[in-house]
Amino acid sequence: MHNKSVAELSRELESGKISSVELTQQFLDRLxxxxxxxxxxxxxxxxxALAEAKAADELRAAGKATAWTGVPxxxxxxxxxxxxxxxxxxxxxxxxxxxxDATVTEKFRQAGAVCLGKTNMDEFAMGSSNESSYFGAVxxxxxxxxxxxxxxxxSSGGSAAAVAARLVPAATAxxxxxxxxxxxALCGVTGxxxxxGRVSRxxxxxxASSLDQGGTMARTAEDNALMLNVMAGFDPKxxxxxxxxxxxxxxxxxxxxxxxxxGLPKEYFSDQLSPAMEEQVRxxxxxxxxxxxxxxxVSLPNAKLAIAAYYVIAPAEASANLSRxxxxxxxxRCEDPKDLMDMYTRTRAExxxxxxxxxxxxxxxxxxxxxxxxxxxxxxxxxxxxQQDFANAFKEVDVLMSPTSPSPAFVQGEKTxxxxxxxxEDIFTIAINLAGLxxxxxxxxxxxxxxVGLQIIGDYFAEARLxxxxxxxxxxxxxxxxxxx
Amino acid sequence: xxxxxxxxxxxxxxxxxxxKIFSGSSTAYGAEPNTQANAVDLAMPGTLPVPNENAxxxxxxxxxxxxxxxxxxxxxxxxxxxxPDLPKGYQTTQLEQPIVGPGYVDxxxxxxxxxxxxxxxxxxxxxAGKSLHEDYHGMSxxxxxRAGTPLIEVVTEPDMNSAEEAVAFAKKLHSIVTSxxxxxxxxxxxxxxxxxxxxxxxxxxxxxxxxxxxKNLNSFRFMEQAIAHEVERQMDILEDGGRIIxxxxxxxxxxxxxxxxxxxxxxxxxxxxxCPDLLPVVIDDDFIEDARSRLPELPDARKAxxxxxxxxNDYDAxxxxxxxxxxxxxxxxVEHGKxxxxxxNWIQGEFSARLNAEEKTVAESPISGAQLGxxxxxxxxxxxxxxxxxxxxxxxxxxxxxxxxxxxxxKGLKQVSDTGALEAMVDEVLAGMPDQxxxxxxxxxxxxxxxxxxxxxxxxxxxxxxxxxxKLFNEILVKKLGG
Numbered sequence: 001m002h003n004k005s006v007a008e009l010s011r012e013l014e015s016g017k018i019s020s021v022e023l024t025q026q027f028l029d030r031l032x033x034x035x036x037x038x039x040x041x042x043x044x045x046x047x048x049a050l051a052e053a054k055a056a057d058e059l060r061a062a063g064k065a066t067a068w069t070g071v072p073x074x075x076x077x078x079x080x081x082x083x084x085x086x087x088x089x090x091x092x093x094x095x096x097x098x099x100x101d102a103t104v105t106e107k108f109r110q111a112g113a114v115c116l117g118k119t120n121m122d123e124f125a126m127g128s129s130n131e132s133s134y135f136g137a138v139x140x141x142x143x144x145x146x147x148x149x150x151x152x153x154x155s156s157g158g159s160a161a162a163v164a165a166r167l168v169p170a171a172t173a174x175x176x177x178x179x180x181x182x183x184x185a186l187c188g189v190t191g192x193x194x195x196x197g198r199v200s201r202x203x204x205x206x207x208a209s210s211l212d213q214g215g216t217m218a219r220t221a222e223d224n225a226l227m228l229n230v231m232a233g234f235d236p237k238x239x240x241x242x243x244x245x246x247x248x249x250x251x252x253x254x255x256x257x258x259x260x261x262x263g264l265p266k267e268y269f270s271d272q273l274s275p276a277m278e279e280q281v282r283x284x285x286x287x288x289x290x291x292x293x294x295x296x297x298v299s300l301p302n303a304k305l306a307i308a309a310y311y312v313i314a315p316a317e318a319s320a321n322l323s324r325x326x327x328x329x330x331x332x333r334c335e336d337p338k339d340l341m342d343m344y345t346r347t348r349a350e351x352x353x354x355x356x357x358x359x360x361x362x363x364x365x366x367x368x369x370x371x372x373x374x375x376x377x378x379x380x381x382x383x384x385x386x387q388q389d390f391a392n393a394f395k396e397v398d399v400l401m402s403p404t405s406p407s408p409a410f411v412q413g414e415k416t417x418x419x420x421x422x423x424x425e426d427i428f429t430i431a432i433n434l435a436g437l438x439x440x441x442x443x444x445x446x447x448x449x450x451x452v453g454l455q456i457i458g459d460y461f462a463e464a465r466l467x468x469x470x471x472x473x474x475x476x477x478x479x480x481x482x483x484x485x
Numbered sequence: 486x487x488x489x490x491x492x493x494x495x496x497x498x499x500x501x502x503x504x505k506i507f508s509g510s511s512t513a514y515g516a517e518p519n520t521q522a523n524a525v526d527l528a529m530p531g532t533l534p535v536p537n538e539n540a541x542x543x544x545x546x547x548x549x550x551x552x553x554x555x556x557x558x559x560x561x562x563x564x565x566x567x568x569p570d571l572p573k574g575y576q577t578t579q580l581e582q583p584i585v586g587p588g589y590v591d592x593x594x595x596x597x598x599x600x601x602x603x604x605x606x607x608x609x610x611x612x613a614g615k616s617l618h619e620d621y622h623g624m625s626x627x628x629x630x631r632a633g634t635p636l637i638e639v640v641t642e643p644d645m646n647s648a649e650e651a652v653a654f655a656k657k658l659h660s661i662v663t664s665x666x667x668x669x670x671x672x673x674x675x676x677x678x679x680x681x682x683x684x685x686x687x688x689x690x691x692x693x694x695x696x697x698x699x700k701n702l703n704s705f706r707f708m709e710q711a712i713a714h715e716v717e718r719q720m721d722i723l724e725d726g727g728r729i730i731x732x733x734x735x736x737x738x739x740x741x742x743x744x745x746x747x748x749x750x751x752x753x754x755x756x757x758x759x760c761p762d763l764l765p766v767v768i769d770d771d772f773i774e775d776a777r778s779r780l781p782e783l784p785d786a787r788k789a790x791x792x793x794x795x796x797x798n799d800y801d802a803x804x805x806x807x808x809x810x811x812x813x814x815x816x817x818x819v820e821h822g823k824x825x826x827x828x829x830n831w832i833q834g835e836f837s838a839r840l841n842a843e844e845k846t847v848a849e850s851p852i853s854g855a856q857l858g859x860x861x862x863x864x865x866x867x868x869x870x871x872x873x874x875x876x877x878x879x880x881x882x883x884x885x886x887x888x889x890x891x892x893x894x895x896k897g898l899k900q901v902s903d904t905g906a907l908e909a910m911v912d913e914v915l916a917g918m919p920d921q922x923x924x925x926x927x928x929x930x931x932x933x934x935x936x937x938x939x940x941x942x943x944x945x946x947x948x949x950x951x952x953x954x955x956k957l958f959n960e961i962l963v964k965k966l967g968g
Contacts, residue, residue: 079531080529080530080531086530088530093530096530098529098530098531099524100524100529100532102531201531201533202531202532202533203531203532204531205530205531206530206531206762208761209761209762210761236535237533237535238533238535239533239534239535239536239762239763239764240533240761240762240763240764316758317758317761319565319756320563320565320573320574320575320756320758322574323565323567323573323574323575324528324530324572324573324574326567326569326574328569328572328627329527329528329572329627330527330529340569344567364756367565367756367757367758368754368756369754369756372756372757372758376758
């Protein structure tokens, strides 16, 4: 059963071949047995999962099932879960149990899905390798057989590794600069970052509010569509969520791709990309041509500025968003503070890890008096130029395609002492967050036995088109079916 | 040397919305600590602000009332600083694009002049919580009931030149926001708080001096004292050849002392930037017209009407129109009491004195305008003397009885205006005072004679047990005594 997709499991439950309680127990057993190798979960909620499974079976018996009723999955530990500790990968929230659900969590509850637990992540979603979690690094299921532990990518590396290792068929994830697509690519799974505002941010612990976007991670495009059907939609609790009708994302998966106009941004096929990676991506594009798509080269002239702008804007917002972790109301508080200032400084010094501190300091600096215009304001202007680049490109083509990451999964520890090299991991994904566009990563080949991701970028609210393109590709390829050994 | 005083004000006005500016929890005052703070107010991880439309409506109403431009596109910024009662670690406020742009307020001064004070802008923001430093054995408690209460901060130009002008402006602003119903105006509960910027410059100079800011004054009296105190302090420094340091000061009204809170050099760097959780708010014509249609009669218009409708003089009309509740009380009194001048006198006299003495607001008055109106009727028709009326007022106030006529009857306060009865009393009293009668009749100076009449009034009132109509007594006396 653990090899089946969400869509398949849903059919198994519907046919009565297996109950949700049985299915959930199977996944829990496998999870407890296998996850020692990957450390992809922070919290496993066995008791609660079985209770949810029981309730799901009853709902199904009463004829009130949805596609998700009784299907196991997991949440990235950035989504608040009522009564279940939500750590965001940080010591700061090690024992934080929210008394409320994130909107995304609530929607999955309402759909009857069974949450097995909370997946590991880079602390406060800051990282590209999942090595910054207070709960330890996550290991990529790929490449383990060669004896080397590789990173799963970050920050949704726990979700990506868990899906790749068949511990869950699907998991929620979030993407601020590439944190769904890059780990999906490195773990050989399919991930979607929707348009900014498409999925509510309420209850999703904020890293950089104007960039954070909740999304989906599963093995197939179809399962991503099933997830987005649950997650998408306007939320009155999030003023930046968008009030726009949600289509049925599974309804258009099978539309033919004939006439689809694909743009290849020349800046994304530059010398940062190894020839082996480029070959895999170009082979994938050829498959699209076989499916009837046409291809042309386009230009995103300001793409090279994206990383610099991002590493001003994201830390600036983070520096404010993380101010609330001050030891006053919840979360970690240092022992025996001698006065207020001591409580603030020690709580934050002891509660946050190095990467989080680095970004808070960068952000505080960028916003401070005398530097605001030179950094923050300038970065926002760059952001607008980048948006304009994409708008121009989408006048000519329907979707853009590129590699998701510049290289396959690297060995743990390889880049931890060089933050700038680490930041370059997101070189192909970050501009999409700055523009607020939807994008996917789809398994598209292997280099040195490690998965390679194809990034498909769409115009605002083009999720259905992206899922359709990914699904059609998955009908003629089997990269997404490969299982790590 | 002679100095010009230059004063600008920043006023925090707490908006009387039912719920907070970014969350649905109640803004009611006085609840148990932290019972009116939900996950958003506590800045729990992942929670997000959702703007309260009514706060915008109230801000627009305020803007219209002070002749201001309305910011069609307003934005929120985050103002970053750490304090235990600031849950998010930043205050959400407006900086670059406030909702209310430049405007002005005309203030009537005691000398009869009218002063125009320009409003620089007014912006929406959230209040912080409260730190409680007592009762925790050397530790501090945090109450977040107030966190997220909507405020508008009104910033004036430095257009005021004396404590008197500043206080007159502050009172006018109080009267505007309470008339609009957008603020309850209760300064003891912090509903309005004043920061005063003061500088001195040599008389006639066009160079502004260095200013100080005195923060958080919560009564008109403290504001007046604080300004006088700060003007004197600055004057002493300047006349000794010193230099004013730009700083923020705290004033202690009970001791008439002030101390420095922080200087410009120690000032926080607030690292303002646009709040990414809130989209820009666009105010359209319909919203403005809707707000305009909700504007009640404002103090200036009410004053003009009081003069016109009730024939009040400028002073009385100004006093009675300033406070919306007092104005309503006055109108209720007149409705029942008919005589507007007499009603005005009683409200500004006995009624106000009694409220002040007991530190009560008009809303807390134990007597209604209708009751006072009934009393005014009885004064006007000579049923009770003014001395008797005070006794009736007392009985109403203490709740002894709520009916004016019943009190007059029960206490025997009905004035005797029966001429026959009064004449008999005069005859009797005069018969008992032959010397004084002779003395009066021998006096040639009419002024002295008039004065001597008073000598008969005491015994007459005594004879009538205080119920004789003094005016009639006077007329009869003059007639009986001759010439």
